[in-house]
Amino acid sequence: MASLHLIVHYHEIILKGKNRYIFVNKLIENLKDVLNPAGVKGIREEQGRIIGDIPHGIDLNTIKERTSRVFGIANFAMASATDTHVEAIKNGALKQLEREAFDTFRVSTKRVYKKYPLSSMEVDRLVGAYIKEKMGKSVDLTHPQKTLFVEILKDRAYLYTERFHGAGGLPVSTGGTLVSLLSGGIDSPVAAYRMMKRGCKIIFVHFHSYPYLSRTSQEKVQDIVEILSQYQGASKLYLVPFGDIQKEIVLSVPHKYRIVLYRRMMMRIAGRIATNEKALALVTGESLGQVSSQTLENITTIEQAAPLPVMRPLIGMDKQEIIDQAKSIGTYEISIIPDQDCCQLFIPKHPAVRTHTGEIEKIESSLPIEELIEMGIKGSQILTIKAY
Ligand code: ATP
Ligand code: MG
Numbered sequence: 360m361a362s363l364h365l366i367v368h369y370h371e372i373i374l375k376g377k378n379r380y381i382f383v384n385k386l387i388e389n390l391k392d393v394l395n396p397a398g399v400k401g402i403r404e405e406q407g408r409i410i411g412d413i414p415h416g417i418d419l420n421t422i423k424e425r426t427s428r429v430f431g432i433a434n435f436a437m438a439s440a441t442d443t444h445v446e447a448i449k450n451g452a453l454k455q456l457e458r459e460a461f462d463t464f465r466v467s468t469k470r471v472y473k474k475y476p477l478s479s480m481e482v483d484r485l486v487g488a489y490i491k492e493k494m495g496k497s498v499d500l501t502h503p504q505k506t507l508f509v510e511i512l513k514d515r516a517y518l519y520t521e522r523f524h525g526a527g528g529l530p531v532s533t534g535g536t537l538v539s540l541l542s543g544g545i546d547s548p549v550a551a552y553r554m555m556k557r558g559c560k561i562i563f564v565h566f567h568s569y570p571y572l573s574r575t576s577q578e579k580v581q582d583i584v585e586i587l588s589q590y591q592g593a594s595k596l597y598l599v600p601f602g603d604i605q606k607e608i609v610l611s612v613p614h615k616y617r618i619v620l621y622r623r624m625m626m627r628i629a630g631r632i633a634t635n636e637k638a639l640a641l642v643t644g645e646s647l648g649q650v651s652s653q654t655l656e657n658i659t660t661i662e663q664a665a666p667l668p669v670m671r672p673l674i675g676m677d678k679q680e681i682i683d684q685a686k687s688i689g690t691y692e693i694s695i696i697p698d699q700d701c702c703q704l705f706i707p708k709h710p711a712v713r714t715h716t717g718e719i720e721k722i723e724s725s726l727p728i729e730e731l732i733e734m735g736i737k738g739s740q741i742l743t744i745k746a747y
Pocket of ligand 1: 540649
């Protein structure tokens, strides 16, 4: 029986440039992380693609699902391998196609090993003629029901009929580390996902008001991080107790400024965690004008408390676009479970829509900022969450 292999084609961008090896090695590492536990062995580079060996009896659906969530992949397939001699390819092609239903077909050969004695077209023709003769099927070059792909490498040829879309993007961890402020709502998981897709490794920080509010938000973010870990491997999650910090703010600050001050404290604490973790920036799910804390003025006032740059990948997106993406990532169903977000604690009916840094700094001057940051950091619980 022919051996079965996973064959991964990476994104064009990785094929070029000096950093190619960094990208390919990281992609191999990321694939090993999710596919070794599923039984795939020997994941390696072979002439511009990544190959893994799939032992007999392994669940191919699991392999397909896991591979489709690894960033940096253009497409992938499950291929059988044969010797490179054209007779071996013909036999392999027949064995493969005999298991499939179709009337018309074509052969599409890619000769990766340029010293191969036949051209790609010659292989197409020889294999095509053989299938036609043995199976009585007809060749259709423009709209075939089935395409047999043949990739000829130096020592082996790989044959497959189905190609799956990869997730695109860049391999996670090639773009540095970010700290994501994760609320349990719809937006922030999508924001984290988009930065992962650009090659960033994400560390998550969630602020909760337990025991003033229920534990639901903490349970939700753990489930969300588990889903997001499918895309980046094991993830670190900081659960920061925020209720006592909010109490301090409430005691010395006019009602309408509470939300903005809560957010500024979140920026400072997440920024401190980021510095400790050697992360280079923060990421939030803010989208311009979506709620009163996300006016241009308030976003600016909030940002000015952040010790590091703040990335906002959703800033120009509509709610519906964000919802659609949350659904396709798989976080939406968890995000919509009702919970008690920490920002609902002690909030006024009419929060300030336009704040300015000068006035906010004056109001904040009565707060023991450094002590509050320390309080949040010291009280944090740190979890490691895995998807598989
Ligand atoms: P989301 O859907 O992500 O909750 P939102 O539309 O509810 O966002 P806001 O409540 O204004 O918007 O929050 C803006 C951003 O602040 C969030 O996307 C998130 O990055 C961060 N944030 C808000 N609450 C928390 C929290 N409890 N813990 C961590 N980050 C938070
Ligand atoms: Mg929210």
